Amino acid sequence: MHFLFFISPKMRKSLPPPFPPKELHRSSRSLLMLLFFLYCISHANAQKNSANSMRYIDNGAIKLGIDLNLGGAITYLSEKGKPNMINNWDWGRQIQMSFYSGPVPYEPDGKKPHKGWTFIGWNPIQSGDVVGNRSRVTGFKQTGNSLYVRCIPMHWPLDNVPGTCTYECWIQLEGNAVKVRSRMINYRPDTTQYPARGQELPAVYTNAPYHRLVTYAGTQPYTYDSVSFIKNHNLPQTPSIQWAAWQATENWAACVNEDGYGLGIWKEGVQRFSGGYYGDSSFKGGSHDVSTGYISPGSIDILDHNISYGYNYVLIVGALDAIRNYAYQQMPQALPSFHFRNSRLQWYYENTKDRGWPIRGCLEITLNPNAALLSPVIFWKATDASRLLIDAQWPASVKKARIYLSRFGVSTFEDHLDVDVQPGRRQYVIPLAHIGHYKGAFNGLKIQPDPDGKSMEQNLLKVYTIALLK
Template identity: 40%
Template sequence: MFRTRFYLYFLCVAVSMLAFTCVREYPATAPYTPPTTPTNPGNLPPQTQPVAQNRLFIGNDKIRLAIDLNMGGAINYLSEAGSSENMVNNYDWGRQLQTALYGGPFPYSVNGKDPVYFWRNLGWNPVQTGDYYNHPARIVSYQQGQNSLYVKTIPLIWPLFDEPADCFMEHWIELQGNTAHVKIRSTINRADTAQYDGRTQEMPCVYLNAPWYRMVTYTGTQPFTNGPVTEISKLEMLSHYTTENWTALLNDEGRGVGLYQPNQFRFKTNGFGSGHVGKEFDVTSYYMNADPFLQIDHNGVYEFEYTLILGTLADIRQYAYAQPRPETVPNFKFTKDRQGWFYYNVTDKGWPIQNELNVNWQRADTSKANFRVCSPFVYWKPTDVPKIYIQAAFTTKATTARIVWRKPEDYDFLDGPDRQIDFPIVGDGKFRTYEVNLSGHSGWSGLINQICLLNPQNNLEKGSNMRLKSVTVAPVQ
């Protein structure tokens, strides 16, 4: 997440802590000190830190990594073994290598606190490191092993003044050769029980220093064939359909950090500041993230994982190629979670998910044209998916439902005859398996990267319901 700051903080430069092994409760960190007005607003910030470091290091013969207990346990140090140059940018509390969540409403105010105006549309935005004012998030507990770290954090709401989020985050980090594998669990306990539209998350966001300016990924249609990669030059917040499930930030020598996430086809890149020279407290930084949509419930529990790969582009790609390949056909069975599906202008019965998605089959806001029950990004060749089988029970006066699909070149769902198909349904509330034949449709071609379900008969939507058990390429037995 790009965190433009209007203030700079001038506090003491601190001493990094040496690694040690411990398990104990850790209290909240240093008290807040008001910011000072910068004397050089047109220049890069000085090489000082907002608060003292409290880093826990782990390392092997390939990697050295640290989390900082004064920065919510976020990763704020990463280097190749034998190098003392930290790759991670620490210009403010929105950088680092960390997790950030996004939900409604927006703007989000609580406990008499309103958001910073510039960030008012971020909504409910827990950030692992801390907030816009450089308050650090609270550490609940941590554990350190020889090659592993665990930290439990109460994040802060980024645009609010020192406001703990109504959730906690847990991170498990383990070094394996030239990789760091990270598991994330976010547990939500919001008093606001409303269900808001699904939004993209930062799972994680990665900010590296200026020398790692080359933003590289694979966006082709023939993944895992060693095809040519794409190097992104635009310094904009751009989303990429990445069919090999990785993206990377590299330096002039072609070395850097790759970010791999299983079954993830949506990543973002960006760059902030200018130039290719700078250190960890300079404003210039280059960015990548894993950018999945997530439907966040007031009481949900969500787990993700990712791997950081240090080395060359060949090293990064070799790691990705060695992992289990993502599904290439629909195989969604909603037994205990939403399988990455999310909603626009529609709600379901909430968490926990128990063998089905129980969806209110009608628009939440009737001033909007429609609603969508959306899949995550996928990689499907239409020749491999001639039919889709939908196991569902509809309670509705409507007699048809609709599948809409996207292709990589589409900026969003483009409703129209070449991107959709209607199929008949029975609205008596009984489970049936609906076979949708797509093989003869002229628009079912090229590559499919997302689908959604909707009700094309909005005049018959009132009181409607859909209980969805599965969306698959073959009937579920």
Template identity: 40%
Template sequence: MSFLDNGTVKIGADLALGGAITWLSHKERPDNLINSHDLGRQIQMSHYSGPVPFHPEGATLKPEWRTIGWNPIQTGDVFGHPSRVLEHHNDGNQLYVKCVPMHWPLDNVPGECVFEIWTTLDGPTVIMRFRATNARPDQTLYPARNQELPAVYVISALHRFMSYTGERPFTGGDLTHVTNDFHKPWPWTEQTCTESWAALVGDDDWGVGVASGDNCDNCDICIFHGGLFGKAGSREVRDSPTTYLAPVRKEVFDHDIVYDYTTVMTLGTLAEIRARLTARAVRELPTWAFANGRSHWYVIGGVDGGLPRDGLWTIPCEQGMPSLIGPVRCWRAEDAAEIAIEASWNGPAEPARLRWRCLGDRDFSDERSVPFTIPADGMLNRVVVPLAAHPAYQGLITGLRIDPPPGRQPQARLTLRAVVVQRGR
């Protein structure tokens, strides 16, 4: 074990289990909060891609996990083989671990990637920076899948999944107890947490809060998976009952991707958790520029042209009906009158379509959409799409989708440089 302890919070990484976090406690509540019933629990990195199933030749696959696909995780596999730590440093202020993860559903098959974690403490708050570096020989560009950023499993005494889920974030509105039915085949629930944080607390409203984003002062992930598994109330770290929480984002996990994110966890009462984590939440209107990757966008119904190059993300449009979907972000319609799209298009001179989703919408719809025109000259253009007057553009907006023009011709390409949500004139 390797510990950090600042007198308020104590956190421990198990170097025999890939450096996963197996200990978290507060000075006023010194008992361990982390569940370690098996190697799929703990606080740990977990990433997903195709194929589904992922079953390399000669490997043994646990049948009940065949639908999970490619899934390297930090602690170890379902057969009990732990991940191997490659490097570890702890100077009392920062704990660093580098490991080779194991594929959860396979018997003793290491991942073709490495995980790195940098952990520091700030009073009652833990800041963890994560990096996954992929080196897969399989260069297939598989569809985007939800990533756990990270997976957090605690004792079932912290059985209440709490967050703000309403239409007016950052206004002090009532919190929601998010419930799940663990008897279902997928035992967890998915929730849009519109202040970009969630917490697992006990009956006394004390526990751990979690927020994630690109850095510790830019927490913007709004989708969380979580819930109670089994009977509430246990404080035994090896028990089967547990409570789970994970900030999630749908991402394309390229064969050579270097994927970074940061998670902030804080211990305290619900009121303390909310105050600390909303202080780190992003409140500005989103701008997605493609200088350093896809900015958490992905493609459905067509071909992804791969990672952006020179700040430009190119989508081939010769076949299929591709749609570009942005990450879940929350803003009030009255705060953003228009969307600016910097793009080029060299296909037929037909309109593209911008769609938006509101809180509670399961999918994008024709009702919440407008056509817009990108000049078909193959040059980068800035197109401003006004939305304020549209009767269906109201309330809390939670994301965008761009449908390229429907006409197809050889070598047709949509290239994006940026998508900007802006107040307008």
């Protein structure tokens, strides 16, 4: 028996920068037997959910259901008269919230995670844990075609360890779209600022017929250029799973069937996506079968001990053209621009930290040697953006900053430009043409405030705005 047939879908959970890595390989027969046993428990518990715990909303076009026995995770979504599209094989599926932080491994009060999931670290999820303990709903409201749910999540790799945080979701139906607002409020006793980790915003699992993963991943977004079909079929006999990762330059992806019908997700401002299919080649199965499609728009984020972290997304049910047209109606009108008034806006750091949550008007970054700020995955063309604005307050010890760019389709920062800076708050508008071969498309920024590494640790850099300009 191929034990990873049962455990592999859960192995998506590390997601460190820059994209999800290869999943864990089998280590020993005894460990795999343990994991197989735990997954059977989780799967059996998932099958026993009472119909009385379901709450539905229906606007005549689509029907959506959440399970109050599973933290209010979305377990049902269909168009009128069609079957459920959402996979519920175990409590790591559904459409649900899931967050990641340190430490790794996470061992609260000395409690050890199950051996197969020590690499996950801090990971509360909306539905429940691997052993079968359910998240607890603490608030619920239904009004017309909207739902609100609040829960205490469970740490996936541990046995009966609630998260020291609260999850909330607001769900609204509009035609064939589902608008969802999600929020996590942390109240961890551990005040350490752990490094940024990859997040799922959210995790979306579909049934086997919706196995074709479609997106737009090219350099001509919002022009009706040809879509991309992401080939990522993980067979049951494969000893490990690796989800595909790509840059979705129109901010959407979809799992569709052979007729081009299925479920799409659009996430404003996010182009970092991962996904694929796990199962046999029959592409048959329902909500409680193991075969599944997967999509997740994602980010790399620092999750402070006291953070309030929110995100929105939209699910679209229908034909591929309808899913893409929805994204086109939300087309961004401006170049990437970041004003750090009360959020990091998915920027994160190398070799340093900031002063923590809440963000009060700017990022306050400690200047350790080789400290750097990194942007989320973005997209721009050299022909559209000729300048970069940096509004920051520089300490007296810093004389120079280095600006790196990463080219579209490449995850490394190779092209760079040094800029002389002076103490105090200043706005620098930097001509990007001074970077050699500034042509084509780009997908990221990295700013090294002191490339010579001479700043002392007590020095702070305050960053107010970073923006690309025409």
